[in-house]
Amino acid sequence: MSVTFADVQAAAERLKGHAVETPLFESPALNERLGGRVLLKLETMQRVGAFKFRGAYNRLVQLDAEQRKAGVVAFSSGNHAQGVALAAKLLGMPAMIVMPSDAPAIKVEATRGYGAEIRLYDRINESREAISDEIAKSRGAVVVPAFDDPHIAAGQGTAGLEMMAQAKAANAVFDTLVSPVGGGGLLSGISLVVKELSPKTEIWGAEPSVYNDLAQSLASGAKVTIKPSTRTLCDALESPSTGDVTWPILKANLTGAVGLTDPEVAEAMRYAFQTLKLVIEPGGSVGLAALLTGKVDARGKTTGVVVSGGNVDPALFAKILRGEI
Amino acid sequence: MSVTFADVQAAAERLKGHAVETPLFESPALNERLGGRVLLKLETMQRVGAFKFRGAYNRLVQLDAEQRKAGVVAFSSGNHAQGVALAAKLLGMPAMIVMPSDAPAIKVEATRGYGAEIRLYDRINESREAISDEIAKSRGAVVVPAFDDPHIAAGQGTAGLEMMAQAKAANAVFDTLVSPVGGGGLLSGISLVVKELSPKTEIWGAEPSVYNDLAQSLASGAKVTIKPSTRTLCDALESPSTGDVTWPILKANLTGAVGLTDPEVAEAMRYAFQTLKLVIEPGGSVGLAALLTGKVDARGKTTGVVVSGGNVDPALFAKILRGEI
Numbered sequence: 001m002s003v004t005f006a007d008v009q010a011a012a013e014r015l016k017g018h019a020v021e022t023p024l025f026e027s028p029a030l031n032e033r034l035g036g037r038v039l040l041k042l043e044t045m046q047r048v049g050a051f052k053f054r055g056a057y058n059r060l061v062q063l064d065a066e067q068r069k070a071g072v073v074a075f076s077s078g079n080h081a082q083g084v085a086l087a088a089k090l091l092g093m094p095a096m097i098v099m100p101s102d103a104p105a106i107k108v109e110a111t112r113g114y115g116a117e118i119r120l121y122d123r124i125n126e127s128r129e130a131i132s133d134e135i136a137k138s139r140g141a142v143v144v145p146a147f148d149d150p151h152i153a154a155g156q157g158t159a160g161l162e163m164m165a166q167a168k169a170a171n172a173v174f175d176t177l178v179s180p181v182g183g184g185g186l187l188s189g190i191s192l193v194v195k196e197l198s199p200k201t202e203i204w205g206a207e208p209s210v211y212n213d214l215a216q217s218l219a220s221g222a223k224v225t226i227k228p229s230t231r232t233l234c235d236a237l238e239s240p241s242t243g244d245v246t247w248p249i250l251k252a253n254l255t256g257a258v259g260l261t262d263p264e265v266a267e268a269m270r271y272a273f274q275t276l277k278l279v280i281e282p283g284g285s286v287g288l289a290a291l292l293t294g295k296v297d298a299r300g301k302t303t304g305v306v307v308s309g310g311n312v313d314p315a316l317f318a319k320i321l322r323g324e325i
Numbered sequence: 326m327s328v329t330f331a332d333v334q335a336a337a338e339r340l341k342g343h344a345v346e347t348p349l350f351e352s353p354a355l356n357e358r359l360g361g362r363v364l365l366k367l368e369t370m371q372r373v374g375a376f377k378f379r380g381a382y383n384r385l386v387q388l389d390a391e392q393r394k395a396g397v398v399a400f401s402s403g404n405h406a407q408g409v410a411l412a413a414k415l416l417g418m419p420a421m422i423v424m425p426s427d428a429p430a431i432k433v434e435a436t437r438g439y440g441a442e443i444r445l446y447d448r449i450n451e452s453r454e455a456i457s458d459e460i461a462k463s464r465g466a467v468v469v470p471a472f473d474d475p476h477i478a479a480g481q482g483t484a485g486l487e488m489m490a491q492a493k494a495a496n497a498v499f500d501t502l503v504s505p506v507g508g509g510g511l512l513s514g515i516s517l518v519v520k521e522l523s524p525k526t527e528i529w530g531a532e533p534s535v536y537n538d539l540a541q542s543l544a545s546g547a548k549v550t551i552k553p554s555t556r557t558l559c560d561a562l563e564s565p566s567t568g569d570v571t572w573p574i575l576k577a578n579l580t581g582a583v584g585l586t587d588p589e590v591a592e593a594m595r596y597a598f599q600t601l602k603l604v605i606e607p608g609g610s611v612g613l614a615a616l617l618t619g620k621v622d623a624r625g626k627t628t629g630v631v632v633s634g635g636n637v638d639p640a641l642f643a644k645i646l647r648g649e650i
Contacts, residue, residue, distance in 0.1 A: 023348040028372055044602035047353055106599065270639070274431065277369035277635030279602040310602030314595070318643035 003150040003249065005196040008157035008189055011058040015158055018090065019054050020046050022159070024166035024304075029275050034291055036298040039172055041163045041306045044280055048110070050236070050309030051159050051186055052083030052146075058155030059144055060087045068093040070140040075099070075121075075128040077235050078107030079309050080146040085116035096135055098128050104235060104313045147185030148243025157189020163304055164197045172302050174201045178287040179306035181205035181214055181257065182239035184246030186308060191253035201304075202255040204296050206286035208232035209259030213241050214250065218257055223247040233262045233316075233325065236283030236309060258295040260286045266325045268292050269312075273321065284309035328475045328574065330521040333482035333514055336383040340483055343415065344379050345371050347484070349491035349629075354600050359616055361623040364497055366488045366631045369605055373435070375561070375634030376484050376511055377408030377471075383480030384469055385412045393418040395465040400424070400446075400453040402560050403432030404634050405471040410441035421460055423453050429560060429638045472510030473568025482514020488629055489522045497627050499526045503612040504631035506530035506539055506582065507564035509571030511633060516578035526629075527580040529621050531611035533557035534584030538566050539575065543582055548572040558587045558641075558650065561608030561634060583620040585611045591650045593617050594637075598646065609634035 022045045030038050043051040060072060071094030074084040081097040088095035095116040099108055100123045112118055119135070121128055136143045145152060167174060177194055181187045187205050194201050205214050210232050216224040225241035232238060242250055260268075265282045268289035272278045280288070287305040290296040296303070319325055347370045355363050368376040385397060396419030399409040406422040413420035420441040424433055425448045437443055444460070446453055461468045470477060492499060502519055506512045509530075516528050530539050535557050541549040550566035557563060567575055585593075590607045593614035597603045605613070612630040615621040621628070644650055 020351070020353065023350065025348065025370060026345070027370070028345065045350060045352070049600075049602055273604055273639065273642070275374075277374055277604040279598055279604060314598065314646040317598070318646045321639035321643045321646075 003153045003192060005192050007150065007154035008161060008193055011154040012158045012161050014058055014061050015054060018057055021162055022046050024163055027276055034298040036300055037172060037302040038291065038298055039167060039304050041159060043159055043306060043308050044278060044284060044310030048082035048086050049311045050079035051156055052079040053086060054158050055152035055155035055185055056083035056144065057087040059149065059151040060091050062151060063142060067142055071095055072144045073132050073135045073141045074144040075132045076146050077103045079236055079311055081111040082107060082114060084144050085111045085114035089115045096141065098131050106313045107311050147183030148245045150245055153185045153189040153245060156186040157193050159306065160190030160193035164193060167304060174198060174304040175301040176202045176204065176296065177304040178204045178206055178290050178296050180237060180283055180286045180308045181207050182237035184242040184250050188246040188249035191249060195253050203253055204255055205257035206290040207257055207259055208234045208237050209261050211238055212259040215257040215259060217242065218254060233265050234283035234286060236281065258290050260289045262325060264289045264293050266320045269320050279310045280307055281309050281312040328478045328517060330517050332475065332479035333486060333518055336479040337483045337486050339383055339386050340379060343382055346487055347371050349488055352601055359623040361625055362497060362627040363616065363623055364492060364629050366484060366629065368484055368631060368633050369603060369609060369635030373407035373411050374636045375404035376481055377404040378411060379483050380477035380480035380510055381408035381469065382412040384474065384476040385416050387476060388467060392467055396420055397469050398457050398460045398466045399469040400457045401471050402428045404561055404636055406436045407432060407439060409469050410436045410439035414440045421466065423456050431638045432636050472508030473570045475570055478510045478514040478570060481511040482518050484631065485515030485518035489518060492629060499523060499629040500626040501527045501529065501621065502629040503529045503531055503615050503621050505562060505608055505611045505633045506532050507562035509567040509575050513571040513574035516574060520578050528578055529580055530582035531615040532582055532584055533559045533562050534586050536563055537584040540582040540584060542567065543579060558590050559608035559611060561606065583615050585614045587650060589614045589618050591645045594645050604635045605632055606634045606637040
């Protein structure tokens, strides 16, 4: 089952009045630093502090009365968990979220705060898929995938629809668009919009360099699944591969993907704090980091950047501010 | 010399294309927490990270060719310094800034970064007014006051013009407006706009409780000058009195003023970090703190809040995140 531009438009109708239309923000200081025009889509200001609410709501609002009664189950390290939990709360259905026991505390607490039941699991010795399937079976609940689902991708793509309209209002035409990418739900949805409305725009994915499965996939022409031996700062982007729904779209629409290291991500977070006055989580700042490092060239161009989330533990943020990472 | 609504409109024309039209942001989570509708004017996203650029540019752009050649001098603990320094740079004139030696390092460095010359002074043993006057005399430079100047107040008031237009676009009519207040340049300018366009809106000032000269002045009916023996977290609001220009406007237009303690300010900054994903400096967060503490009641109302600046030292922000303040 594929996703189309029309699906994103339909999702935008469903989200109207429920999702925040987040600002597209232009900073003269950032423009000067990069020698081009840069517009930041601030999904940090979305409900739950990340774009994930869009896809979750678009998926859950389409469940029928019987499905709503049984509720939903999702596994996620954090932002998808919160998106599903809040969407379920707003739509009056139960939600069970399966989260790794080492997920950022801020994300676990926030998810619980939206009224979801939490089941923590051990990343090493347990399978989150198996746990979720078991819960789904015993309760009759619907499993809500984090990215590999056409309704999820269409929902995330609504951020791209807003970006294009907001850019037009600001007399900006994107030469380039950069977005964080993990499983590709967000970027596949956005790329459908951009290719429809601005076919000449180059689209780049930004991913942690140790989770560069998208760059490897684009290079080889086939979806690659990786097995990194290390973690990254970007807990939201630790996806070993893109999905069956998202990969063909990314393959068709992307110019390329760049990898960012932890120090590069931390530096972008400090820049956002100091100059933009924005709290961005590690995974949310890789697009900005791609520009600041010059890995995606913004000089003399107009570039759109998705800032995808801001859910970072205060203790980690304090460490980064102190330059300890 | 007084200030009028027309002066603010004229300032807005001068600032067009130079100042950022900052977002008026509404957070569903904050609305839910306060039981009302709250719209935040994010002057953290203004050039130099605070509203001060507006007034400085409006003042400096009206200097004639000879005055521009001699340049300007200003004394300020930080945000006004940066505003004057950047405006001077954009307009091609020299700027000398007199700053206390204990000003936040981030503000001193940023001011230097805009190309201004810095003269540090000792808060206890030196008079910044005397130093500034001497520099002005020897160079023929114009002294740019931080708040007690009609062009400065008119420039800051443009934030209010934007707020009113943005609120209208969002179908919001302010029952209440709250803004940080130090010397009153910002709030006097904004209050002129609000009283003209929405006369029923209640206007509140928020100030550090140990620098509550405005509350004392409003209570006694005459401008009070205080001599606090302690500092506050809010380095941007340590003004012992309002000004001869600003006080009559504030007296005429304000409903009242509330005082915030350091712990209340720190708590608001943590809330902004965690839920709004915004970096707000202590002085910039007193309006938000006034709502979160219930000192200004937002329940069942529509409230506009000015978030006036985000220039906070990383080390202090880290301490606040760790709950050490």
